[in-house]
Amino acid sequence: MAARAGANAKPRWNIGGAFAERYREVVASIYIYNEHRGYTSLDRVLTTARQVCPEDEAFIEAIAKHRADERKHYLMFKNWFARQGRMPLATGRGYGHIDRFIRMVFGCNIEELAVDLVVADPELFEKLCRVIILTEQRGLVQVEELLRNPLIRQDRAMHGIFAIVHKDEPDHFLPYRGWLERKQRSTGKRREVWADAFIHKVLLLVKLPGLFFRRHAPRMTEWPDAGEEQEQRVAPELRARS
Ligand SMILES: [Fe+2]
Ligand SMILES: [Fe+2]
Numbered sequence: 001m002a003a004r005a006g007a008n009a010k011p012r013w014n015i016g017g018a019f020a021e022r023y024r025e026v027v028a029s030i031y032i033y034n035e036h037r038g039y040t041s042l043d044r045v046l047t048t049a050r051q052v053c054p055e056d057e058a059f060i061e062a063i064a065k066h067r068a069d070e071r072k073h074y075l076m077f078k079n080w081f082a083r084q085g086r087m088p089l090a091t092g093r094g095y096g097h098i099d100r101f102i103r104m105v106f107g108c109n110i111e112e113l114a115v116d117l118v119v120a121d122p123e124l125f126e127k128l129c130r131v132i133i134l135t136e137q138r139g140l141v142q143v144e145e146l147l148r149n150p151l152i153r154q155d156r157a158m159h160g161i162f163a164i165v166h167k168d169e170p171d172h173f174l175p176y177r178g179w180l181e182r183k184q185r186s187t188g189k190r191r192e193v194w195a196d197a198f199i200h201k202v203l204l205l206v207k208l209p210g211l212f213f214r215r216h217a218p219r220m221t222e223w224p225d226a227g228e229e230q231e232q233r234v235a236p237e238l239r240a241r242s
Helices: 002-006 016-050 057-083 098-108 115-122 124-146 154-170 175-182 190-211 236-240
Strands: none
Touching: 002 124, 016 057, 016 098, 016 115, 016 124, 016 190, 057 154, 057 175, 098 124, 098 190, 124 154, 124 175, 124 190, 154 175
16 A cells, blocks of 8 residues: 555655755855866966065975865866756856955956066065965865855765864965064955955855756856866976875
């Protein structure tokens, strides 16, 4: 009897499960964009730092480690999607914390921020360091919230990814703060702190829900790192160690 009832029952859509799955997919799609944006932007920061302070090997090595960590984070999210046989939801600059931050503080896109210009003006490099500090500190707080989030905790693989990101995060702002402190320069300006908070609110309250509720949201058609030659991008400091 129970078997017959089961056979006739309409398949029930697990609303809670679908909601949680969608939430994780949206979060991971935004993260994979930001991790990729992070390590590709850090290639430019590395090039700049090598010219601004070539003598400060520890600082340059810390930036190279930061770049390697962000690449590692990107790959963890890529694997998370690949294991499910899905591509991430399509995102773009509007979802990038660093994209919005650079635009608000420097008035241009990341690619338009010329290395030569930043090298020539110490204040611009200091500003860039402060933007990285605020972005990474924000990332640490955000990941702590995600680690407590029950929807993230349900997915052991995703929770594990965020645990690794959380462990790595302090190394992503302490070197820049240390560099500014050694130069006795400001480590935070009110306008930049305000910009960081505003960008975070837009991403959390507008962009994330917008993607969550967008029906038939398109997916990426190729991985963000398609065509990249990582061997050549690995920093010499790290290559020497391996
Ligand atoms: Fe990261
Ligand atoms: Fe980071």
